[in-house]
Amino acid sequence: MKKLNVAILGCGTVGGGTYDILLKNHDIIQERTGADIRVTRILDIRHREDIPDELYTEDINDIYNDADIDCVVETLGGIEPSTSFMLGAMKAGKHVISANKAAIANSWQELNKTADENGVKFLFEASVGGGIPVLTAIRGQLSCNNFLEVMGIVNGTTNYILTKMTEEGASYDDVLKDAQEKGFAEKDPTADVDGIDAANKLSILIALLFGKYVAPMDIPRCGIRHITQLDIGEAEMKGEKIKLIAHAVLNPDGTVKCSVKPEGIPKTHPLAGVSNEFNAVYVVGDMVGETMFYGKGAGALPTGAAIVGDIISLVK
């Protein structure tokens, strides 16, 4: 029986979801992979009542120095100390899995280089589109393609707001307030509604699809704060729905044109049917043509499922 021991950095929503899946579906994962996968250490200050106290530590060195830990799952969020912890874990010879789009997009080159130099895997399916297995498809099953274009609805908060504005005719401010009350939007919604989160995800998609790094801050970006019922009505008259689209196209000269901005999507386009908090990534390849991957872009279990999918790929 193969064994794989996992440490989780930050056992909040996504880290906690990962812990829960590995426990709840332990037996079916073992049956399908032939591997016994267990969480043996958690870095966090707050302890969850249903998790044995002895798993917890507040010292990252306990994880770096534990030779029995094969894989570190980083679900702390934020740029630091997440980035340093990921680099440290790689240098300690541990595979790293992360859901942290901001940290990954901002240190793309250093993280991938450090993983290569230390002979460990660096996987991050959960960082774009939550539970949707699109990055794995791009790196694997679709990798015979020259990729031509990507359009993503990769931020659930803004898609929820635009859906409600379209369906219920409400104003941006009213829908935002409602979304905040329901937990679909943060108190400070800047990262979502100004397209910063989507730009982080687009930076990762561009790197994987086109082999080029464009820093998130270099992606032209326009959020949804200014969208009014007038815009939605004008789109409707043209048979379109307004969506916040993370968009990148490979130019004939090999450069990449990219943006995050509200776009009118024809109702016949598969992205037009992606509503509420759902995410979807539409990818065009020279051989496979148009494809789209749809699912939940956030939440403990969907995002945790993507992390566990990455863990499973380590044992295969």
Place this chain on the structure above:
Amino acid sequence: MKKLNVAILGCGTVGGGTYDILLKNHDIIQERTGADIRVTRILDIRHREDIPDELYTEDINDIYNDADIDCVVETLGGIEPSTSFMLGAMKAGKHVISANKAAIANSWQELNKTADENGVKFLFEASVGGGIPVLTAIRGQLSCNNFLEVMGIVNGTTNYILTKMTEEGASYDDVLKDAQEKGFAEKDPTADVDGIDAANKLSILIALLFGKYVAPMDIPRCGIRHITQLDIGEAEMKGEKIKLIAHAVLNPDGTVKCSVKPEGIPKTHPLAGVSNEFNAVYVVGDMVGETMFYGKGAGALPTGAAIVGDIISLVK
């Protein structure tokens, strides 16, 4: 440099597309996988002018006995001799990749058992949903889930006919005739319009998702020949679109309820936006929740891309 030599059985639409992709995108595949993948033998009676004559043979034993061939791609179609050739190739120690849903669904157990016994891989991403990488996701990135339900639009011909009937108000007979003229439907459309092709694909999906084999002939099946404008109008009044759905649900007692039949899909469901010849597979897992995979379900390059994706997974 790793090397992988491929033999193609049947170099028609899909086999020819596979050949073309391996040639046209040889360099990018080599760059991404570190492997030199080449077609070294083709079993076919008809020779394509742009393919070197010396690749061709009409004797399957030339392929079984060629120790340099690592992988056999079966794109002959039909149950026999395809099934015998796949089993023979496995027994000769070669990995087998197939797009042949009818042969796979009908001999599911024997093909998988023979692959296991001979220590070779048996892969068939192209058999369901053409270029859509859904089977790989089910077997890989989503495999931490207990799967609960699958709904597939897995037959492009019937989806094209139903889309045109819905959008243009035309009768089944008129649209079928038009589809036949445009090459979207066969002269004898039985396998498509009576749901036989979809039942083959559903049998494969059920086996992968629920670990149970249901023979295609045991799947309750109703095609689209009887659908009229009255049905489409009634669905419209309920806010639904009629789609031919390959549907399976895991019952609480562990049994599987399944069918291939026309269903009214609410316009808010992501499958409702899947139009014309496109395919999509909607899968629900206990952890990831709702997901959907969309793309071209047929055609030389999309289906060939799925086969090449399987070939790439062999060298990884």
